[in-house]
Amino acid sequence: MTMAEDTSIDICLNINASPPKREDARKAKELKRKLDGTSPVEPAIASKRQRPSVREKTAEENIDSKPQGWISSLFVNNPDIPAFAHRVVKPVLEPVFSSQSFKDLSIHPFTVSNLDQNLGLQKLTTVQHKAMPVILSGKDALVRSQTGSGKTLAFALPIVEALQAVRPKISRADGVQAVVVVPTRELALQTYEWFVKLVKPFTWIVPGYLVGGEKRKAEKARLRKGITVLIGTPGRLLDHVQHTKSLQFDKVGWLVVDEADRLFDMGYEKDVASLIEALDSQQRGSRQTVLLSATLSSAVERLAGLTLKSPVFVDAAGDESLANDMVIPESLTQFYVLTPAKLRLVTLSAFIIWKCNMSSQRKMLIFCATQDMVDFHTELLALVLGESDQVDFEFFKLHGSMTQQERTDVFKTFRAADSGVLLCTDVAARGLDLPHVDWIVQFTAPSTVEDYVHRVGRTARVGTAGAALLFLTPSEVPFIRQLEDRRIRLQEQTMDVCLKKLRDAHSGPSVEATATGLQARFETAVLEQTRLHDLACKAYVSWVRFYASYRKDARTAFNFKQVHLGHYAKSFALRDPPSAIGGIGRQQWQRNRARTPRDKKRSNSGLEQGYSTATHLVTSEFSSGLESVRKKRRKGKL
Numbered sequence: 339m340t341m342a343e344d345t346s347i348d349i350c351l352n353i354n355a356s357p358p359k360r361e362d363a364r365k366a367k368e369l370k371r372k373l374d375g376t377s378p379v380e381p382a383i384a385s386k387r388q389r390p391s392v393r394e395k396t397a398e399e400n401i402d403s404k405p406q407g408w409i410s411s412l413f414v415n416n417p418d419i420p421a422f423a424h425r426v427v428k429p430v431l432e433p434v435f436s437s438q439s440f441k442d443l444s445i446h447p448f449t450v451s452n453l454d455q456n457l458g459l460q461k462l463t464t465v466q467h468k469a470m471p472v473i474l475s476g477k478d479a480l481v482r483s484q485t486g487s488g489k490t491l492a493f494a495l496p497i498v499e500a501l502q503a504v505r506p507k508i509s510r511a512d513g514v515q516a517v518v519v520v521p522t523r524e525l526a527l528q529t530y531e532w533f534v535k536l537v538k539p540f541t542w543i544v545p546g547y548l549v550g551g552e553k554r555k556a557e558k559a560r561l562r563k564g565i566t567v568l569i570g571t572p573g574r575l576l577d578h579v580q581h582t583k584s585l586q587f588d589k590v591g592w593l594v595v596d597e598a599d600r601l602f603d604m605g606y607e608k609d610v611a612s613l614i615e616a617l618d619s620q621q622r623g624s625r626q627t628v629l630l631s632a633t634l635s636s637a638v639e640r641l642a643g644l645t646l647k648s649p650v651f652v653d654a655a656g657d658e659s660l661a662n663d664m665v666i667p668e669s670l671t672q673f674y675v676l677t678p679a680k681l682r683l684v685t686l687s688a689f690i691i692w693k694c695n696m697s698s699q700r701k702m703l704i705f706c707a708t709q710d711m712v713d714f715h716t717e718l719l720a721l722v723l724g725e726s727d728q729v730d731f732e733f734f735k736l737h738g739s740m741t742q743q744e745r746t747d748v749f750k751t752f753r754a755a756d757s758g759v760l761l762c763t764d765v766a767a768r769g770l771d772l773p774h775v776d777w778i779v780q781f782t783a784p785s786t787v788e789d790y791v792h793r794v795g796r797t798a799r800v801g802t803a804g805a806a807l808l809f810l811t812p813s814e815v816p817f818i819r820q821l822e823d824r825r826i827r828l829q830e831q832t833m834d835v836c837l838k839k840l841r842d843a844h845s846g847p848s849v850e851a852t853a854t855g856l857q858a859r860f861e862t863a864v865l866e867q868t869r870l871h872d873l874a875c876k877a878y879v880s881w882v883r884f885y886a887s888y889r890k891d892a893r894t895a896f897n898f899k900q901v902h903l904g905h906y907a908k909s910f911a912l913r914d915p916p917s918a919i920g921g922i923g924r925q926q927w928q929r930n931r932a933r934t935p936r937d938k939k940r941s942n943s944g945l946e947q948g949y950s951t952a953t954h955l956v957t958s959e960f961s962s963g964l965e966s967v968r969k970k971r972r973k974g975k976l
């Protein structure tokens with residue numbers, strides 16, 4: 339039997355298993371009563387109806403028993419896991435700390451004592467050691483340094499230092515003196531908090547931030563009161579430049595573009611250019627400009643060429659690296675796990691249970707490709723693992739379509755928490771400084787090697803230990819070679835070891851039975867809960883769209899033609915055939931199958947229609963909430 343045949347059987351057995359719609363719940367209950375013990379029914383429906391709900395089962399029953407009337411083929415007809423011949427890779431070394439102390443710098447003694455006593459910082463990191471003197475001297479700079487190496491302080495300290503020295507003292511009424519542009523709201527908040535800490539001895543310097551998602555009126559009021567150091571996302575900053583009279587850039591002496599590569603990846607090149615144009619046209623004096631990034635893209639270099647005057651290039655890695663090489667923190671251990679598509683969900687769960695139960699202080703970030711994936715997996719994992727698997731930690735989620743309040747709350751709560759699992763999109767990939775994150779899991783592979791570097795950079799910050807795990811299917815193995823070509827070295831973590839840990843955690847009879855039992859619980863939950871089923875469908879469709887949109891140069895590793903949609907549907911705990919989920923392959927489906935009244939009802943229900951529209955699907959994090967701001971602005975609503 340071919341793999342495709344196997345899947346079709348797996349799928350067809352469960353084709354009638356779509357959950358009843360909420361409004362039909364009463365009718366379904368009635369029908370259930372009639373059916374129970376009286377009418378002969380189809381096995382798939384019977385097993386679903388007769389099975390108790392997820393909450394009613396004990397952990398052991400759920401984990402270790404297969405549901406009746408349902409055949410799972412989790413371990414059958416999977417592609418072989420290839421043995422990968424690793425190349426010898428010599429990672430680029432970039433020492434995190436320099437030997438220089440802050441007290442050796444010619445800066446205000448209050449700054450030194452503030453750093454020491456309030457922030458616990460004594461020694462400069464390498465990038466600070468190299469960049470601070472350049473920035474303090476007033477020169478333009480392009481700064482590249484590994485993730486988590488202290489780039490924020492590298493530019494923030496010289497700005498505060500220069501501002502505190504201005505006499506007569508600057509007042510709020512003097513307007514904006516420095517502008518810091520960052521790609522995301524969380525990063526704006528984080529950078530703002532840095533400035534707040536740094537200006538503690540210099541109360542006349544007032545930092546402030548502007549981000550999308552907050553009331554514009556409140557922001558305008560803050561601007562009117564006066565802000566000395568203005569931090570913001572490009573869309574919102576530009577919006578205020580165009581619509582808020584009290585925001586004047588005539589006195590701006592510093593412009594910082596942080597995470598410059600990310601800004602361009604997110605499509606903000608035009609906004610950043612317009613912002614710089616606005617600064618150029620309004621500004622009366624001279625301006626110092628600093629661009630920072632952990633990786634250097636051609637877009638960053640282009641912007642550097644356009645905006646920096648006789649810049650100094652500060653590269654913390656030194657001379658031994660080539661432009662194409664990536665720098666990974668030395669204290670980061672990197673793994674990959676090769677998993678057939680069908681086993682992705684149980685392997686992820688096994689890994690979470692294994693690592694998070696090892697210690698009461700364990701924080702993990704799980705990167706997913708799309709917002710819909712984040713929504714679905716957070717809910718599913720919290721429900722199924724949270725109820726049965728002794729997981730003693732919370733699941734959080736973060737993506738760009740959450741409200742500003744939700745995003746801020748999650749960011750702050752997760753940052754302060756001792757343990758937890760945060761599922762996120764790439765909105766969390768760059769710049770975020772979340773202390774004590776032990777594991778970075780990439781459940782869907784990144785689009786580029788640069789994205790890989792930024793994602794793993796959320797751990798192992800400033801010399802602390804951290805680890806990262808990249809999920810790949812057998813056909814995606816070429817990505818490991820792409821990483822090796824950029825001097826990134828990964829070790830294999832086998833799926834078998836992860837699944838054995840799951841078996842051990844549940845004292846299951848065998849690895850296969852335990853994994854199959856867990857998969858069954860996921861599928862049952864999705865089958866029985868309309869909301870979860872809808873989330874699963876959305877997530878699956880968004881993932882398909884994401885996968886089909888990998889850039890051409892990434893397709894050696896991420897080739898949509900290699901994808902077995904049926905196997906992937908299983909990894910979303912869906913028993914529906916791919917062609918019946920959200921219109922994927924619908925034309926083919928329609929050709930192959932005479933449509934029944936039930937199908938028509940289903941497609942008219944809006945389920946398929948909704949998922950088929952590109953506008954409904956937010957497949958990528960590059961819509962981190964700011965697009966809506968821009969869209970609204972165009973409509974003149976903002």
Ligand SMILES: Nc1ncnc2c1ncn2[C@@H]1O[C@H](COP(=O)(O)OP(=O)(O)OP(=O)(O)O)[C@@H](O)[C@H]1O
Binds near residue numbers: 459463769
């Ligand atoms: N001199 C220092 N000594 C010890 N810790 C420091 C020092 N400077 C900064 N840090 C800490 O390093 C962490 C990372 O700093 P920061 O977020 O600025 O890094 P980054 O280089 O901008 O990272 P990314 O590229 O991921 O944005 C922060 O928690 C910060 O408190």
